Amino acid sequence: MIPISEPSLTDRERQYLLEAFDSGWISSRGEFVERAEALLRNATSARYAAVVSNGTVALHLALLAAGVEAGDEVVMPSLSYVATMNAALYIGARPVLVDVDPDTWCVDPHAVAAAITDRTRAVIAVDLYGNPADYAALRNVTASRGIVLIADAAESIGGAMNGVPTGALADISIFSFFGNKIVTSGEGGAVTTDDPEIDARIRQLRNQGNSVERRYFHDVLGFNYRMTNLAAAILCAQLERLEELTTHRREVLDWYESRLKGVAGVRLQSVAADVVRSPWLMTVCVDDWSGAQRDQAISLLAEEGVETRPSFVPMQDMPYVKTPERISTPISAKIGREGISLPTFPGLTKEQVDHICERLLAAVRGLD
Known part of the structure; x- marks a missing residue:
């Protein structure tokens, strides 16, 4: 795994x-x-x-x-x-x-x-x-x-x-x-x-x-x-080792983006021109996925030996949040149901990233 x-x-x-x-x-x-x-x-x-x-x-x-x-x-x-x-x-x-x-x-x-x-x-x-x-x-x-x-x-x-x-x-x-x-x-x-x-x-x-x-x-x-x-x-x-750790993780994100950028239906997080992103966790959204489809993709990837996780759930959806706080934030809700986070750490190889992307895209096609 x-x-x-x-x-x-x-x-x-x-x-x-x-x-x-x-x-x-x-x-x-x-x-x-x-x-x-x-x-x-x-x-x-x-x-x-x-x-x-x-x-x-x-x-x-x-x-x-x-x-x-x-x-x-x-x-x-x-x-x-x-x-x-x-x-x-x-x-x-x-x-x-x-x-x-x-x-x-x-x-x-x-x-x-x-x-x-x-x-x-x-x-x-x-x-x-x-x-x-x-x-x-x-x-x-x-x-x-x-x-x-x-x-x-x-x-x-x-x-x-x-x-x-x-x-x-x-x-x-x-x-x-x-x-x-x-x-x-x-x-x-x-x-x-x-x-x-x-x-x-x-x-x-x-x-x-x-x-x-x-x-x-x-x-x-x-x-x-x-x-x-x-x-x-x-x-x-x-x-x-901060510079070393960030350098390796940036390379991992570059590999992901080279495979996923421009793929129809896959949406990446944008980074402003004046911003240097910290390469913490590669996360993508798949257009028009339901939360159930995203979760099914997570299960399919696990069967292929790839651990992933869903994006964050909007915080007002937590059961203990009081009713008056349960506001509508449609963009957050969309990212919350369409988002999937992919393995991101310095020890990943390019071959592993290629495998992860292939399995993700197969899941996207299979769940259309």
């Missing part, structure tokens, strides 16, 4: 992990935590970076640091992994879900502008499948209104817009280092920003709200959202 994803782990990751183990610092203190944060600052051009235990808690902390409170509104795209919405719900804020651009599949700035009210405290943009959102247009919406712009860059490390890396495109940015991401620590995440007050708030909240002046005294309600030194050791090795 060709898996949907597979981490690229080398002797460097093993060496650093053993160094952390042998040091005795296996919890949230140790040299690799600070090293990882320094490497993230270098990779993103952000002034501050704080590592945390996963990408979901990074979103939670970002919203808290932005001053979001219960009853506030947070505008975000409906097409995203559900953690984007859940982070707002944890606080008691109201997620305001809007549609995405039909070409880039990222949040539509015009839809964001139309959704702004006097209750809006933050906007979350999602770099879907590694494609950075239109941050220039989004800043035009948020900056003059005093609304905090947060980048859910969980999938887009190594990407850029107008030469600015992801991690420095919004007021606050978050990353995920889950096992299927370009850079992994197994589980892990980070928050980056140029604002020293936001960074200080993130660091306090991730560490049980501890006082910086008095040990075991806690100024605010905080959380245990720290990254372990063991996870940070793996992350350091991965961040040192």
